[in-house]
Amino acid sequence: MILSLGLVRGVIGMIIGAILGMAVTMLIRIGMGLAAWGMEPVSVVGALVGSIGFLLGVGVLTDWIKWMQGKPTPMRHGPPEGKPAWTRYFGTDYNHKVIGIQYTVTGIALLFVAGTLALTFRLELVQPELQYIDTNTFNTFVGAHGIVMIGAILMGVGGLMNYLVPLMIGASDMAFPRLNAFGYWVAVPGALLIVTGIFVGGWDTGWTGYPPLSARAPLGVQMFFLGVYLIGLSSIVGSVNLLTTVTRMRTPGMSLFRMPIFVWAAVATSIIQLTATQLIGLSFLMVLIQRLLGMGFFDPNLTEHAIELNSPPGNVILFQHLFWFYSHPAVYVFILPGLGIISELLPVFCRKPLFGYKWIALSSITIALVGFLVWAHHMFAAGMEDYLRVPFMFATLLVAVPTGVKFFSWTGTLWRGKITxxxxxxxxxxxxxxxxxxxxxxxxxxxxxxxxxxxxxxxxxxxxxxxxxxxxxxxxxxxxxxxxxxxxxxxxxxxxxxxxxxxxxxxxxxxxxxxxxxxxxxxxxxxxxxxxxxxxxxxxxxxxxxxxxxxxxxxxxxxxxxxxxxxxxxxVANPWGSRSPEFQIPSPIPEHSYAQPFVVVGEPYDYALPGSTYVNMNPAGLAAGGGGGGGGGGGK
Amino acid sequence: MSVATPYVEPAHHEHHELPYSEQLRNNRLGLWLFFTSEAFMFIGLLSSRFYLWGNTRPDLDQTLGLIVTSVLLVSSFFMNRAETAIAHDDRPEFLRSLLITAALGIAFLVGVVGFEWQGHIGPSDGAYGAVLFGMTGMHALHVVSGVIFILIVWNNGRKGSFSAERHWGVEACAIWWHYVDLVWVFFYPALYLMGHVVHG
Structure with a gap:
């Protein structure tokens, strides 16, 4: 039965919710003495209620609704009963490994959507003048390429962090499994809304959505704003979950400087996602309600009454400040996990310790923190306050220092390694x-x-x-x-x-x-x-x-x-000869990952150091052979 | 390369559920992280106020501002009373205090939405209207969520949920309410007190 798939129920719920939301808005409008049909308010409320309908349909809110009614909600484990195992990937599942796969596959699918958009406008650019698409479509595709790629990357980052971090620190799962599932599923209607936006007029503003253009763009820009808002919510709850998990659920002996280096990158990323994401949400929300309710945050024009009140006008530069306060650090959200992967994999394939572990770990945090102080470098040519230029230039160039630390560490790790x-x-x-x-x-x-x-x-x-x-x-x-x-x-x-x-x-x-x-x-x-x-x-x-x-x-x-x-x-269990704990258990990884908590007894990257052990998989000494650290010797 | 230890499938899955005390500490940290996140949104609104209004402010009803602020501050006292009551297993006092808190929260909403929003400034009146309605509106949404939260906790408490030892739901509701209250402590002076009124 196709209805047993959460995704299908979600889409149906989204359609029903959208129709309900639109109907209610029209009723309210009639009650207020307005014309029943107002394209923007009706569509925006429809999209919002539709997204809630999606979440209800997919079943990710069910347990929370039971909590509100004071009903017990036992934790579900394993694939759904009476259904094929693969269906769990298309519905609400609380296992972090399933959610990690859901994120990753969605990310790859979105990469293809965004890539196709890019190839379309790349074809247009092969020759001067216009051949295949008009300028408005071109602009919409450029903007959609940007934001769908950002969505794809955020999904990819979410996939890596959800799948790997609990395994790497020896946690049984994320700290809040239900919130974890919500974090994934709330992004799906977000992505659907963005794609819908392309078909309801598009948005010729690019992915940055600057007013005043976005304040006048077609309806598509409202769907774009709402979609970004939902994906932002996904980022925020994901980072709450990750930071709590890493802070509270590390296995015994896993001190901060013995965590696999990717975990440091994930923490740095989450710090940015937790805080800065609110600002892109706020900036888009402000344009959204400026369009709906005429609240002129970014409108330089004043009404007669506003002039009588001596009100100052709105200011478009404010939008850029709020927007870039997220959207610059966002690039570190994208690259920090990637750079963490580089640092994680290099020692394995060089059979050497990671050069300067602590420096790499702290450089991730430094990039994240300095990244908060550089946003206005996107606005040098935007008519921003002149006195902000030089401080932001210095702060920006400062980012090169921790990034350089990473490059030197990679070079140092590669140096004289047994590279395969x-x-x-x-x-x-x-x-x-x-x-x-x-x-x-x-x-x-x-x-x-x-x-x-x-x-x-x-x-x-x-x-x-x-x-x-x-x-x-x-x-x-x-x-x-x-x-x-x-x-x-x-x-x-x-x-x-x-x-x-x-x-x-x-x-x-x-x-x-x-x-x-x-x-x-x-x-x-x-x-x-x-x-x-x-x-x-x-x-x-x-x-x-x-x-x-x-x-x-x-x-x-x-x-x-x-x-x-x-x-x-x-x-085999450990094809790369890795010392990381997730490679010491069978492939594929069992439902509950580790049979018992393991203990960290050494440094994570001491490859080729004879006799060194990172993790003791069997601390009670139940099996002979003691530490299953793996990869202690030079070869694979 | 040392030999990996054989994998033993656990006989039961109980150890995958976190004990209550562990989960409680996770919950607390998670909620505080969410507060940190929300703080950035409220700071963004405050920054917008200072960016757009500068050293001026609109002419708002000072008496009304003082009344709604007092009402909200007093409500936090009753929220704290409710939490203390459940920690001492005093269920009648717990339920009563929750209802008083919710009533005060609704009174605050009536003051903001029913009176302040009906004043001489409308949402489309330049930066004064936009910021005033933006800040009070976003805060009012949070108060509404808090009132709903309180009523859910009250309803469950009425049915016998929560005990002196286990009442995370009450605790979360209480700190959420205090947090929303604290935000207003910053919003009130930024909207009503700071800067001077420019008379035309």
């Missing part, structure tokens, strides 16, 4: 090379004098995509390959993995370097057309070809995962 080049390691090395491009193209944007010329050019596009691909995308791919055998119990196809690497990473080098190059030659961002006299058409052709190559490589990637999950070679 399996697919995850290839992607780690590719990530470092791409992130280096992103890093080196950054300081010119952070410096006021050069940024005034580079602002809003393709140079920024090149810089930004290099940081995202090097800082999140390629490390995420590496992580998927690396933990694939733990998740499915089977090995991926190494040959296809290498093909994926050799198409996507060099493809990306071409793409981002060419983007930076045409930016320097005068190509503006977010513009559908360009002057052939700039001599950049070849560049555009190259970028488009590279983009399609990356797209094709992603199809190979998904093919590899799907086929290997069913027919791949059966994986």
């Amino acid at each position: 080049l399996e697919t995850p390691m290839l992607f780690v090395l590719g990530s470092i090379s791409v992130f280096l491009i992103g890093g080196l193209t950054g300081p010119p944007n952070g410096t006021v004098s050069t940024d005034l010329f580079l602002h809003d050019t393709y140079w920024i596009v090149g810089h930004f995509h290099a940081t995202m691909f090097g800082g999140f995308f390629f490390p995420f791919i590496a992580a998927v390959y690396y933990w694939f055998p733990k998740v499915t119990g089977r090995m991926y196809d190494e040959r296809l993995g290498k093909i994926h690497f050799w198409i996507s990473v060099p493809g990306f080098w071409v793409q981002s370097l060419t983007q930076a190059y045409i930016g320097l030659h005068g190509m503006r961002r977010r513009i559908a057309d360009y002057d052939p006299a700039l001599g950049i058409q070849t560049g555009h052709v190259l970028i488009t070809i590279a983009g399609f190559a990356i797209g094709i490589s992603m199809i190979i990637f998904v093919y590899n995962l799907v086929v290997s999950a069913r027919r791949g070679e059966v994986a």
